[in-house]
Amino acid sequence: MDIRLHHINKQFDEKQVLKDVNMTIVEGDIYCIMGASGAGKTTLVNILMGIIKQDAGEITGMNKRKIAAVFQEDRLIEHWDAVKNILLVCNKSMDESKVKDALEEVGLKDHLKKPVMDLSGGMRRRVAVVRALMADSELIIMDEPFKGLDEALKQQMIQYVKKRTKGKTVILITHDKEEALGLNAKIISILS
Numbered sequence: 786m787d788i789r790l791h792h793i794n795k796q797f798d799e800k801q802v803l804k805d806v807n808m809t810i811v812e813g814d815i816y817c818i819m820g821a822s823g824a825g826k827t828t829l830v831n832i833l834m835g836i837i838k839q840d841a842g843e844i845t846g847m848n849k850r851k852i853a854a855v856f857q858e859d860r861l862i863e864h865w866d867a868v869k870n871i872l873l874v875c876n877k878s879m880d881e882s883k884v885k886d887a888l889e890e891v892g893l894k895d896h897l898k899k900p901v902m903d904l905s906g907g908m909r910r911r912v913a914v915v916r917a918l919m920a921d922s923e924l925i926i927m928d929e930p931f932k933g934l935d936e937a938l939k940q941q942m943i944q945y946v947k948k949r950t951k952g953k954t955v956i957l958i959t960h961d962k963e964e965a966l967g968l969n970a971k972i973i974s975i976l977s
């Protein structure tokens with residue numbers, strides 16, 4: 786089912802952050818939300834996920850959907866290793882070896898069993914992305930998922946995300962046109 790936003794408004798204190806936002810997210814497509822810092826991108830996806838409530842306007846197509854998310858922060862369980870962090874969100878039937886294969890695919894072969902607090906920022910980001918893609922969800926929302934990755938890793942992760950989200954609906958916030966191009970994404974511009 787497509788997701789539709791109708792006339793969404795959101796204000797914080799005196800500041801109107803989202804003003805009459807309208808959009809359609811087509812099932813199975815990949816979207817990049819772009820716009821200046823502070824334009825309201827995170828606010829918009831927080832409204833979509835039901836984390837905050839819009840002041841006015843309506844969203845259809847989100848009823849009881851399971852969402853997998855990469856937030857601005859990694860939100861990992863610090864003293865658990867990467868494999869355990871990911872298994873937490875997977876179906877009970879998920880094979881641990883599949884989780885390990887996925888982590889190896891994003892270059893984390895030698896870091897599977899360390900507490901994630903001992904990993905670098907870029908490594909932790911990759912764990913957060915793999916976790917979202919391995920959760921059994923048809924809608925994946927990611928807030929700057931490639932932040933902190935060098936160019937080569939970013940390209941590798943773009944390919945990984947593309948491969949692992951076939952047929953799923955993806956909404957990704959980015960400042961980087963290259964990411965949108967690499968993902969073959971439709972661009973949604975949020976104006977400040």
Ligand SMILES: Nc1ncnc2c1ncn2[C@@H]1O[C@H](COP(=O)(O)OP(=O)(O)OP(=O)(O)O)[C@@H](O)[C@H]1O
Pocket residue numbers: 797798800802820821822823824825826827828829
């Ligand atoms: N809970 C809040 N209370 C007050 N103001 C807020 C709150 N959340 C966001 N804002 C304000 O709303 C505006 C939009 O913030 P938001 O985080 O959605 O922007 P963004 O486009 O995601 O920015 P960035 O690219 O820097 O992450 C900013 O001016 C921010 O200060």
